[in-house]
Amino acid sequence: MRRPFQCAKLLILQLSLAMLIFPPAGLSAQASPGKISAPPSINARAAVVIDAVTGTLLYAKNPDLALPPASLAKLVTLHIALKEIDSGRLSYEELVEIDPRDCSPQIPYGSAIMYLYPRMKVSIRDLMLGAAVVSGNDAAYALARRISGSNEAFAIRMNEELKELGFDGLTFEEPSGLSERNLVSARQFALFCKLYMEMHPQALQELHSVKSIEFPRLEHSAPGYVPEGRIVQYNRNPLIFNYPGADGLKTGYIIEVGFNMVATANREGTRFIVVTLGGTGSAYSSGGNQRTKDVTGLLDWAFKNFATVSLDPGPLPSPRAWYGAKRTASLRMLQANAVTIPKDRIGELTLGLDVPSMVDAPLARLARIGRMVYYIGEDDVAVIDLVAAEAVPRGNFFRRIFDGFIRFFVNIFGSRER
Template sequence: MRPGLKRLLALALAALAAALLAARPVAAAQPFQTSVPSAILIDADSQTVLFEKNADAPEVPASTTKVMTAELVFRALAQGKLKLDDTFDVSEHAWRTGGALARGSTMFAALNSKIRVEDLIRGLVIVSGNDAAIVLAEGLAGSEGAFATRMTERARELGFAHLTFTNPWGQDDPDQRVTSREMASLAAYLIRTYPQYYHYFGEKDFTWNKIKQPNRNPLLTMDVGADGLKTGNIDTSGYGIVASAVQNGQRLILVIYGAKSAKERESEAVRLFQWGFRSFESKMLFQPGEVVGYAQVYGGSSGSEPLVSDTPIRVLIPRDSDEKLKGQIVYTGPLMTPVSPGHEVAHLRVFRGPDEILEIPLRTSAAIGPGTLPRRAMDASLEFAEQLFRKYVLKK
C-alpha cells in the first residue's frame, strides 16, 4: 500500500488490546438531557468525553476568551519573559474601552497608572476585567490586534483548528469564534501546564482601587468542587461558561454556550457536574509504554512496528453497563524505513457506540532498519499488486 493512504486497524486484531477492551462490557450511561444549545463534559485526566451536544458548532466566546488570554500570559511567565512584579501602563484605550466608562466588566484600572502583572491577572480571571485584558495585551504585544493574532497562532500551535480571536477580552466580532470541544481541551491544557498560576481562577474575590468584587464564576460557591475558569455573556452569545471541578481526586471540565439566563447556565452546569461524577468509573486500557497495536512497515527488517503511548490510556465508562468499547488505530502508512523509536505516527481512537470518546497519540517504540533485498522485493511486489487491485478492481 503506497504511503499517504489512511490505515485503520481495529484493536480487536491485537490480542492485548482485545483482552483489555473486552475485559468489562460498557455502554452509554442513562441519557442526559440539557436545555442549553451547546455543551461538553470531559474527564481531564483521561480526556474521555462524557457528554456532548453540538460541541463542534461555532460559538461566540464572550469573556471565556480570557482563558486564551490567560494562557499566553501564563506561558510568558513560565518562559521567564515576564515576571509577576513587572508593571504595565493603563492606556487611554484600555481605560475607555475596558473601564467603567464602557459599562462592561472591569477591574477599575485608573488611567495612566501602572499595575503589576499579578494584579492584572487577578483582574482578568477573577472579576473578568476587560481593562485588565487590554492592558495585558498592549503590554505583551503592543496592541490588542497584535495580541489577538498571537492568540490565534498559539491556538493553532496547540492543535486547535477552530479557536479564532480578534480581541483579548470577548468583544463581539463575527470573526471571533470557538467551539465547546476545543475550549474544554484548552482549559485542560492550561490546568495541566500551569498549575503554579491556575489558582488565580479560584480566588473568591478581588479588590482594586478600594472596590471589592466577587469572582464572577458562581460555581465556586456551590457544592460541586468547582475551582476555576471563566464565565461569559453578551447579547449574541447568551450565557456561557468554561468550568472545572474536582471530586475525590477526579477533575471534570465543562463548557456551556448559549444558555438563556445566568440561572439556566448555573443549574445546567451543576446538573452536568453531578451527573458526570456520579455516573462513571475509570477503566485502565494501557499502561505507559505498553504495546497498543502495530503499524505496517514497508521494506523493513520487520513488517510491523509496535505502537505505544507515553501516558496511561484510561477511559471513563458508565457504571453497570453492557455495551463494549471499540477502538481503531489510525495512521498514514505503511511506515518507511528506517524507523526510529519515539516518533508520533498514529492515533488511538476509542468509540462507545457511534460516539468517539477518546483520541490519544501513539509513537513508535522500536528501531527498524531496511530489510533484506528479497524482503524489499516482496514488499514492492505486494505494493504494485495492491495498486493494480485498487485501480482496476475497486474502482469498477
C-alpha cells in the same frame, strides 16, 4: 515532551474515537453499554462534557456550532500571558503602567472591569487575577498591550497560537471577549481548556479558584486617583463557592450570544470539563442562574454515570533493538494511562499489552512500537500507544554485523534473542 500541536491533534482523534464508544448524550440517550441515566435538558444552545484526562466526549449539543465566547476569550489571553512568563519574557512581579486607552470610559459601559485607572502601576499578577477572577476587560486589554503593543496585534498572536495548537475553529479579533466577531465551538473550546490545564497546571489554584481579590489597593494610587478603603471584588464563577470539587474556570456574557460558561470539577480522581454557550434569560440574574443550573446539571450527570479509571500495567517491556547502538528500546505511554467508562462497568475492566519482542534500529524518539489496550469483556474501549522513550540510533558497523549474525541463527533455530 509532546508538542502542543501533537497534543491537540491527539485529543481531537480521541474525541472522534469516543464518539464510537460513547455516542454523545445530547444526540442519543443511549450513551454506551451500561446503565447510564438520561442527561438533563439544558437551556444553552451548544454544550459539551468531556473527561479532562482522557478527552472522552460524554455529552454534546450542537458541539460544532460557532458562537461568540464572550469572556471565555480571556482564557486564551491568560494562556499567552502564562507562556510569556514560562519563556522569561514576562514576570508576575513586573509593573505595567496603565494606558488610558485600557480604562473606562474606553471600555464599554456596563461591562466587567477591575477598575484600572490611567497611569496606575499594576503587576502582571494583579492583571492576570483581574482577568481570571473578576473578568476585567480592562485587565485583558492591559495584558494584551504589554505583550503585543495593541489589541489588534495581540489578536493576531491569539490566532497564530491557536493555529499552532491545532484549533481551526477558534478565532479572535480582540482579547477580552467583548467582540461578537470572536468565535468558538463548544467542542474545540473544551479541548483547548483541557490543553490549557495540562500546559499550566498551576492556573486552577493560582487564578481560577481564587474567590476574591482586593483591588485597587493604596499602592495603586495614580495622578488624580487615590483608592479609598478596602475594595474586595469576588469571583464571577459561582461554582467555586458551592459546588463540590469545582475549581475553575470562567463565565462570560455579551448580548449577542447570551450566557456562556466553562467549568471544571474534580472528585476522587475524576475530572470533567463542561462548556455551555448561548444560554438565555429574561434578565441578567435569571440568565446567570439558568447557566449555573445547566452546568451543575451536566456535572452532576457526568459524576453520577462515569469515572476515570487507570490500571497498573507493571513495568513496561523493553524490546530487543536489533542493529542499534542500544541493546533495547525503552517504552513510554504516549497518552495518559486512563479510560473513561460507565461506573457500573468498572469491575469488568481489564488491561492488555501488545508489544513485539524485537524491533529494528534506527528508531526515532516517540516512534510507535506497541499499544496498551483496555477491554470490557472482549471489546476494546481504549487504546494507548506505547512509543520509544528515547531514540535508538543505528549501531556501528561491527554491531550491525554481529547482530546480523546472531539474528540469522535466531531466525533459523528460534533461539532466545540476546
